[in-house]
Amino acid sequence: MTTATLKTGIQPISTGRRVKDRVVQVLVYLAFLVAVVPLVSVLYLVIKNGLARFDMEFLTHSMRNIGPNDAGGGAYHAIVGTLEQVLLASLIAVPIGLLTAVYLVEYSRGGRLARAISFFVDVMTGIPSVVAGLFILAFWILVLGFEFSGFAGAMALSILMMPTVVRATEEMLRLVPMDLREAAFALGVPKWRTIVKVVLPTALTGIVTGVMLAVARVAGETAPVLLTVFFTDSINTDPFHGPQMDLPLFIFSQMQLPNQTAIDRAWAGALTLILIVMLLNLLARLISWWRSPVRKG
């Protein structure tokens, strides 16, 4: 019989154990604070510095004929570019991603093709964004001889979107209960109509959430568009011809200029970009929240 068992009654735990528990608790709280500090700092500076130039001129004018030292100018051309490129990227990535997921969940029988696709979707998830840009550069611009364009950038972004869309859709489709499919089959509804009319609508909100998060992510990508869209200071609303601009590129090019007016424009661009990205994220969260009112704690 050991010493601890000789005494009776409720024994307080040893000071060492209590102290260790407290120390870990303090460390855990500290870790959280340390993690939040940069976020607060980034958001604070983006809002504070960004508001200096976040005005109507910024939102409605391009940088055409504005030298690096000049005040004024804006990111209209970049905003247009971002919206067009992201829309085009979604138009490419969503159908391919969605249908691939449908194949994986509904049609493949776990065969060799399905396993290959599944494996390469994983590989695709890990492609560094700059490599996606290099690929479109090599394939579209260097080999096929097309010019730098918003569309080339959209293709690079779509490569980054695809695996996210596939995985999000796959997950949602697998959540659709078997009973629903069987109920439709039992009514004599053919399989493809079951998928289109029953399975996809059931999974729709989840898929939309996944797509929105993917869009939010690629909207902030710089490296792939740097290699495929190039730069311009003018408004180019045609994404298929000639260099375009977009917000990340705008920020990146302005912040490299060694004077305050340019840096101010970079911060205003960052504020615009963050607003767009946060809006997309918020929308995605709202959709998924609306779908499942009972949230897990």
Add this chain to the structure above:
Amino acid sequence: MAQDLKKPEGGPAMRRSAFRRSRGDTPFRFVSTGAGIVLLAIMAAIAVFLIAKAVPALQANKANFLTYFDWTPNATVPMFGIAVLAFGTVVSSFIALVIATPIAIGVALFISHYAPRRLASTLGYVVDLLAAVPSVVYGLWGFTFLVPLMVPPSKFLNTYFGWIPLFGGDSVVGRSMLTASLVLAIMILPIIAAISREVFLQAPKTLEEAAYALGATRWEMIRMAVLPFGRPGVISAAMLGLGRAMGETIAVALIFPITFNISFQILSPNGNSIAANIANGFGEANAIGRGALIASGLVLFLITLLVNSMARLIIARRKEYARAAA
């Protein structure tokens, strides 16, 4: 444990639905299979075109690609080597990982087991927001705010801890490997924290109660029931974070000192990375220069592929373990 297991692959498809196929079924099956094949074709094309464009540049290279320390592919005698860039990529990402992982585990534990329940999910969103901030914004923040801010602490480290080779060196700058690593750490922290939080939340409640019932404190409970269960998940999360750090371009493109030498003195103006070099060198690259950058991109792809595969292997193991324990 059981909820973590996904349905077997192709579950619903295993069942035959009808006696004969309806007219629309064959085209739809065709189209969806086709989409999958397109995806495979894209992956194949990525490999083929990157290699096709890298090979001529590598053939024109008059230096050893693996061991040469400089990057002058645009010169009349093109010479370039990956060594410095690969070194910088791996070392800066590794330092970022060392900084980010412990903090991320703390954040994950805070949200899963320490924060008041009502606060926890909100705080989880706050951390997720960190992940949503575009990397170029971190780059702008790092370049204009963190770089000057890092000078005094770097000088301090150099003065008092200079005897540690890591902090040694004669000149100390804000644009250093350490600053770049710090920005990378901030960027990968939310990813590691989010995945770790998920696995910590999945730790079986029955085991947590078993530990509490033995008279464990909260920390002892976490060590007995949560960490052993979550360890593989945390390791794979860290590996995914490492992969992300290696591929990150813009946030560090203007922070790395962009020099071509190998040095472990992370406070002095040494260091570069593959991704940063692509962003910085692309503008003035000629044909061979572009090919050289593409070759370096291939190397980056291979390194991240290796890291991600390791992460995935660990996740697969964890699933087996979860199955065995269920």
Add this chain to the structure above:
Amino acid sequence: MAKQIEVAELDAYYGSHKAIEGITMTVEPRSVTAFIGPSGCGKSTFLRTLNRMHEVIPGATVQGKVRLEDQDLYGPDVDPVSVRRTIGMVFQRPNPFPTMSIFDNVAAGLRLNGRFSKSELNGVVEESLKGANLWNEVKDRLHKPGSGLSGGQQQRLCIARAIAVRPQVLLMDEPCSALDPISTLAIEDLISKLKTEYTIVIVTHNMQQAARVSDRTAFFNLAAQGQPGKLIEMAETSKIFTNPTEKATEDYITGRFG
């Protein structure tokens, strides 16, 4: 070692929902007390208030008094951790730590409470496994994982783990509900053996089990779904099952409801 528990006017809540109300009872030392009653009547919740496991669930709170001999478990300077160390618990589903060996599972509680020499540890582990009637089945594979055992063996391993820290009371929350009849019998034999040393409280759905193993039985019931559970009556097991005072108790044990 075994001690008496006195409960006075105890209410337990999940958030704002009151799960049990106004429970007053005395649990005798060195005996087995069984809690019976329909699902949702709060008997498991009440059991968990006896070693402060209830408050592990976020938002769960307790009002009232629980005394172990002369100490108030909910006193202002009482640490719930030390309460749980003194009052052990066995759960509905066997829950050995899957990453630990059989030996480490039994030693887990001891290791929390300070340093023990190897021989001390070996001694306590052997003694506890013998106490849980498991020693002969596992003595040759002490360093294999506990998850390799059968369900009944795992549950006895959990009992060994609980008694290894020499608790004064052992709480059992439907310990046999996940087990087959033979394993159930083994656990019931074990309970009869353990009661010579421990105060045992067992929640069970199985009235035959309550009749077989317990000395005293408490019947819990709730007026309607959503209402808090209450203690209806408590007496010698033989009295509850042959001549209950309350009509509700009689209805329940004769199978008229629940």
